[in-house]
Amino acid sequence: MAAEHAPNATEYIVHHLTHLNSLGGAKQSGLVDLSVIHIDTLFWSISLGLFGVLLLAWAAQKATSGVPSRFQAAVEILVEMVESQSKSIVHGDRSFIAPVALTVFVWIFFMNAMDLLPLDVLPNIWSWMFGMAGHDPHHAFMRTVPTADLNATLGMSMGVLMLCIFYSIKIKGLGGWIHELFTAPFGNHPLLYPFNFAMQMIEFVAKTLSHGMRLYGNMYAGELIFMLIALMGAAWAGTASGALLWIGGVFAGTVWSIFHILIITLQAFIFMMLTLVYIGQAHETH
Amino acid sequence: MNLNATLIAQLVVFLILAWFTMKFVWPPIMKALDERRSQIADGLAAADKAKTDLSHAGKKAGEELRLARESAAEFRSGAERQAAKLIEDARNEGALIVKAARDAAQAEAGLASQKAKEALREHVAALAVAGAERILRKEINAQVHAELLTQLKAEL
Numbered sequence A: 001m002a003a004e005h006a007p008n009a010t011e012y013i014v015h016h017l018t019h020l021n022s023l024g025g026a027k028q029s030g031l032v033d034l035s036v037i038h039i040d041t042l043f044w045s046i047s048l049g050l051f052g053v054l055l056l057a058w059a060a061q062k063a064t065s066g067v068p069s070r071f072q073a074a075v076e077i078l079v080e081m082v083e084s085q086s087k088s089i090v091h092g093d094r095s096f097i098a099p100v101a102l103t104v105f106v107w108i109f110f111m112n113a114m115d116l117l118p119l120d121v122l123p124n125i126w127s128w129m130f131g132m133a134g135h136d137p138h139h140a141f142m143r144t145v146p147t148a149d150l151n152a153t154l155g156m157s158m159g160v161l162m163l164c165i166f167y168s169i170k171i172k173g174l175g176g177w178i179h180e181l182f183t184a185p186f187g188n189h190p191l192l193y194p195f196n197f198a199m200q201m202i203e204f205v206a207k208t209l210s211h212g213m214r215l216y217g218n219m220y221a222g223e224l225i226f227m228l229i230a231l232m233g234a235a236w237a238g239t240a241s242g243a244l245l246w247i248g249g250v251f252a253g254t255v256w257s258i259f260h261i262l263i264i265t266l267q268a269f270i271f272m273m274l275t276l277v278y279i280g281q282a283h284e285t286h
Numbered sequence B: 001m002n003l004n005a006t007l008i009a010q011l012v013v014f015l016i017l018a019w020f021t022m023k024f025v026w027p028p029i030m031k032a033l034d035e036r037r038s039q040i041a042d043g044l045a046a047a048d049k050a051k052t053d054l055s056h057a058g059k060k061a062g063e064e065l066r067l068a069r070e071s072a073a074e075f076r077s078g079a080e081r082q083a084a085k086l087i088e089d090a091r092n093e094g095a096l097i098v099k100a101a102r103d104a105a106q107a108e109a110g111l112a113s114q115k116a117k118e119a120l121r122e123h124v125a126a127l128a129v130a131g132a133e134r135i136l137r138k139e140i141n142a143q144v145h146a147e148l149l150t151q152l153k154a155e156l
Helices: A009-017 A039-062 A070-089 A097-116 A121-132 A150-183 A190-233 A240-283 B005-135 B142-155
Strands: none
Touching (some): A039 A097, A039 A150, A039 B005, A070 A240, A070 B005, A097 A150, A097 A190, A097 A240, A150 A240, A150 B005, A190 A240, B005 B142
8 A cells, every 4th residue: 555655755644634524534625714614623522521531430439538549649730730720710609610720730731641642643543544535545534633723723722812701700790890801901991991802802813812722833843753763763765874763763763752751741821820820810899 | 183063962962861761760769868868867866865855764774773773771670570470479479378278277276275285184094093093993882983083074
């Protein structure tokens, strides 16, 4: 199969960066097209989300106040970390916000961790299944890291934006929130209302975009580097330079994977912290 | 980088997962944590209480020991006194018994010597009479001189 047409580097990367969408892998025409959906992103994010929350729920069902098992203790460490962070950032009722932060952390951690699986394993399984089903395996697209899809990260950051607006209205009242939109940050003067409002809108957009883009950018770049490393490994061709590249690929893959352990955890943590910070800001009155 | 309906779906999934966590994950874990915290607090309080109880008990035991020692000393001195008294009594009684025995022995010895003297006197008298009888045979009538002999016997 591969022998008849070995992809060159560009084809390999483009293939790996193409989503399995509702158009069958065809490129969507506009920047925004709400009739299209990324099946692979949704499949992996929902699967990993369910895996994460069911794992936590399993720990929660077995939780005892007595001597905890190691698994329970690990989940408790996580929960207490999230609880203490949310307590220090959000002042108010945290009965939903703290679980949101926990969900965000665990979910994003698992989605990011998909990057650590060998790059070609799941796409190859998928193209094998696709071929068995009688389709052209060259058109079997599969991206396994949902957080390397801007739709996923922006979806989550917009969810956080919605929570911010919800809590703003809940804490300050609808009138209070609208009042704040027009009077903060510059002051309460009719001449300043347009500038205040503009600043507030810019703030909301910037917060949400940077929130989603930060995670997406990190994971997308990380995935791209894994692809380049995989290309180095694929350069094995019985030649001296090919062998050297292969050794370099093993070395770089090891180093980047180890470094990526830090990145996936850190990005999940940053996303969680920013979620708490933004919702915490919604609790503060100017 | 294309935006599409995936974004909306992801947003909905996000809210559903967060709701699920709030409903089924967070409360049991926090409950377990809080319960364990109160258990640990209770345990620490109990340990504190046990420590003060222990020091109380130690003090009490020391006091008891002191009292026991004192009463034992009292007992011992009483016993010693009693023993001394017993020994004294026994000694006195023994002395009395010895004295009584000595008296009895002396009385008996006096009686025996008296008896022996009597017997000796009788013997001497008889010997004297026998001697005199040998000397004065024939001429002296025993019946005549019996009065004389009795007088002589009494003088011995």
